[in-house]
Amino acid sequence: MTTEPHPTVAHLTPADYEAIARELDAIRDEITADLGERDAAYIHKVIRWQRALEVTGRALLMASSLPPAWIAGTATLSVAKILENMEIGHNVMHGQWDWMRDPKIHSTTWEWDNVSPAEQWKHSHNFVHHTFTNVIGKDNDVGYGILRVTPEQPWHPVYLAQPLYNALLAMFFEYGVAVHDLELDKVRTGKADPEVTKEKLRAIGKKIRRQWGKDYLAFPLLSGPQFLTTLGADFTANIIRNVWAHSVIFCGHFPGDVEVFEVGEEQLDGETRGEWYVRQLLGSANISGGSLFHLMTGNLSHQIEHHLFPDLPSNRYAEIAPRIRELCEKYRLPYHTGPFGRQIGSTWKKIARYAFPGPKRVPVPPRAPLAGRRPVAA
Incomplete structure (x- = not known):
């Protein structure tokens, strides 16, 4: 059965969208003007702790043939990688953190501990995903090109196995992210430029060799006779990091009450800032938890706030979250949030349900600005 689980946006007038944009822009301006020493101290502290944890984990794995050292080293290295x-x-x-003008902590210079090249990730994520959030046919993050997560996606028998290959995607998530910018659907249909694809593949191969050389050769060799146990520990730490990142990201995008959009090019071209803000609100979900939990999610447990303000420092999301929730209540908009167990359970339930055909969609009357919005199937 298909139902409308949230309040509709039909009650919003053009003046409401303009007011929402003004209020959210005001929050952005207020936080931006207040950025300073405490924010810089925060990110420097996190980096120091991360590096200390990585050094500690690597040191413990020098004795990785001893089970206590293997467990402690693997756990510490996993936290550092997360x-x-x-x-x-x-x-x-x-x-x-670009406002700090620190070349060591700048979006143009940072290369992360991941097989995905930074430049490709910034295009597929920062530009494509954050511009076209949850728009079918535009946002490749809707199902990551291999999963059916909404009835708007046509069913195919290949989706019957999607709970299995979603589990594999979770384990090797960094590789899924690495090929994301290739836009494999365009490669399959011959719409992608072969030379561009080859260049991207070369960059991915180079990054994989770098990561494998570090995790699966250099550090295991440094541990001498513990080569194999250290290799296993590094592999395990990467799997733990991948599963955690996959879980957090999927909880922010695919729980049952998050919406997707069928929006035409003309509507996207004419989308106002207020309409873009509302699309972020409807297409995102938070995960409730404490400060340590938020830190370990990269504050993507505040996915709503991140989608609204992707370039504001993450340590400010918890501060502005109550104000975003109040705004949603004021304009009768949903604010999707819940504990981790509920969000991940809802996400996997959806993946399992949409592995099969259906459900049928009940047409809804077109309405601006989200004329392509469809109700989420129960």
């Missing part, structure tokens, strides 16, 4: 990818790498490459 921090580097989520709270540091992802956010630095978004330009959240």
Whole structure:
């Protein structure tokens, strides 16, 4: 059965969209004007802790043949890799810390501990995803090109196995991210420029060789007779980091109450700032938790705030979240949030459900500005 689970946006007038844009722009301007020493101290502290954890994990793995050292070293290295990818790498490459004018923590210079080349990620994520969030046919993050996560996507028998290959995607998520900017659907249909694809593949191959050389050759060799156990520990730490990143990101985009959009080119071209803001609100979900949990998610547990303000420092999202929620209540808009268990359960339930045909969609009358919006199937 298909139902409308949230309040509709039909009640919003053009004046409402303009007011929403003004209020959200005011929040952005206020935070931007207040950035300063405490924010710089925050990111420097996180980087120091991340590097200390990585050094500690690597040191423990020098004795990786001993089970306690292997467990402790693997766990510590896993936390270090999560921090580097989520709270540091992802956010630095978004330009959240460019205002500091520090060349060591700048979106143009940072290369993260991941097989995905930074430049390709910044195009597929910063530009494509954050511009066309949840727009079918424009945002490649809707199902990551291999998953059916909404009834708007045509069903094909290949989706029957998607719970299995979603599990594989979680384990090797960095490789899925690495090929994301290739736009494999265009490669398959011959719409991609072969030379551009080859150049991107060369860059991916170079980055993979660099990462493998570090994690699967250099550090295992440094551990001497513990080569194989250190190799296993590095592999395990990467899997843990990948599964965690996949879980957090999917919880921010695919829980059952998050919407997708069927929007034409003309509507996108004419989309106002207020309409873009509302699309971010409807197409995002938060995960509730404490400060340590938020840190370990890279503050992507505040996915709504991140989609609204992707280049504001992540340490400010918790501060502005109550104000965003109040704005949603004021304009009768949904503010999707819930504990991690509920969000991840809802996401996997959706992936399992849409592995099969259906459900049928109930047409809704067109309405501006989100004329292509469809209700989410229960």
